[in-house]
Amino acid sequence: MAEELSTWGFAEGDAITPELTAVRPLGGGSAYEAWLAFDEVTYGPVVVKVVRPAEADDEHTLRSMVREATALDVAHHPVVVRGLRYDDEGPRPHLVLEHVEGPSLSRLIRRHRRLSPQQYLPLAIDVASALHFFRRADVCHLDIKPSNVIMGSPARLIDLSVARPADRAAEIDGLIGTDAYMAPEQAAPGPYGVPGYASDVWGLGATLFHAVAGYGPFREGDPEAAEPGERFPQLREAPAELPGDVPPTVEKLVHAMLEPTPEDRPLPHEVADALEPEVAALPAPKLSWKG
Template sequence: MAGGRIADQVGRVLGGRYRLVAPIGTGGSAHVYVADDTTLRRRVAVKVLQPALALDQAFLKRFRAESQAAAALNHPNIMRVFDWGEDAEGPFLVMEFLEGGSLRDMLDSGRRLTVSQAVLVGLEAARALDYAHRRGLVHRDIKPANICFDDEGRSAIADFGLARALAEAAWTEPDGVLLGTARYAAPEAAQGRNVDGKADVYALGWVLLEAVTGDAPPVADTTVATLMARANQPIVAPFGV
């Protein structure tokens, strides 16, 4: 979906219910809109995935299963999943709308968390991950863009279940997007081994370090080189940490 077409989607109604109001984010695999739920009369966030994914039956099967699993999660620090569907523009996911933006937005604006703020965000995220892990769900893509805030500062982890579905899709994200995810990957994930909740905890540690220092985990020139380095070379934390 080209940049001009993102804005052109405003006003469309998905699933006969969700009217797209304004774009609020874009990535390699999806575009995110604030939308009106015309049935329950509330604001929601709608993530519209790439149209190519609508042709991938294996992805759609996993997407449905993971969406249902994510919707069953009920924790104050996990972004709620309300609904999912399929549209001519691609599969879509309907989620809780958090007005405060993401940790990525904050870092990109030049702001950082204080140590005390990072402790609070870390505790909230750790409790959310523990809750999900005890129910057999691993996130697999913890990064600043997936930690969001409401207007009172409560943090919530977004995109539970989506990373696993995308990992099994025939369509792949652009390398630049994958590189942004690979920088937080645990060594076992970089080696292609099965991952469990420890990989999420590893990624959360890097996210909190970046949130306080402003220094993102190092990357190489390509996603493959980054993953190889993560799997085989020790990482040195920023000086003074």
């Protein structure tokens, strides 16, 4: 039986803090609960990640929240959700984020399976532009996956809770990220290289593969397996085949992003440059006029 997570028990209209009023829950994880809230400071809707009561005094959880806030402070890009403020010392430690309208990519995949080129091509270019900027800002996201992409124009990257500068990412010797979207050097730091900027290119490749195909590039691993190759099939297996109607340029690029060796993957700007002609070749939308 799964362990029951502690909660503040907020209901609509409750005060999360004197400035933040709960509107509706948005989910969360083991350390946080996330809420849509009305913010008296910005005078509009925001997302609040509130540390769960059982974690409110946990130094590791609080450091993680500060790390995310710090990463958001330097990751100012149109494709990245904005961090507004945080409080790691009050009775309810929390991080306040911009509220972005739109479904997550993971929700669209669950609902529609495959995305159309009109959807996945701009998405890939948007995220690649953010990853290009991350190299200049020295940010490694380390958890690029469909549930961390909000679809829109542009798409938006969320959840920088495990983000680090490149030198700190290279020091990681444990598992950080989400199994199915972890680059080989994240799944087995050392033998396959060290986590870094190229790990995010791999995450984008796995995410784009899922959006294009409707299924992931590798079979599902066993999270309880002691053998790394069984938990992380990407360490031993080649990616699955993409559907036959995927444009050759897209197919080649996706597989290049999923190269096992970090140095063999394209740079983010090369990803965007390769996909721009595919966007230009898309048929123009048909307009209909009704009197």
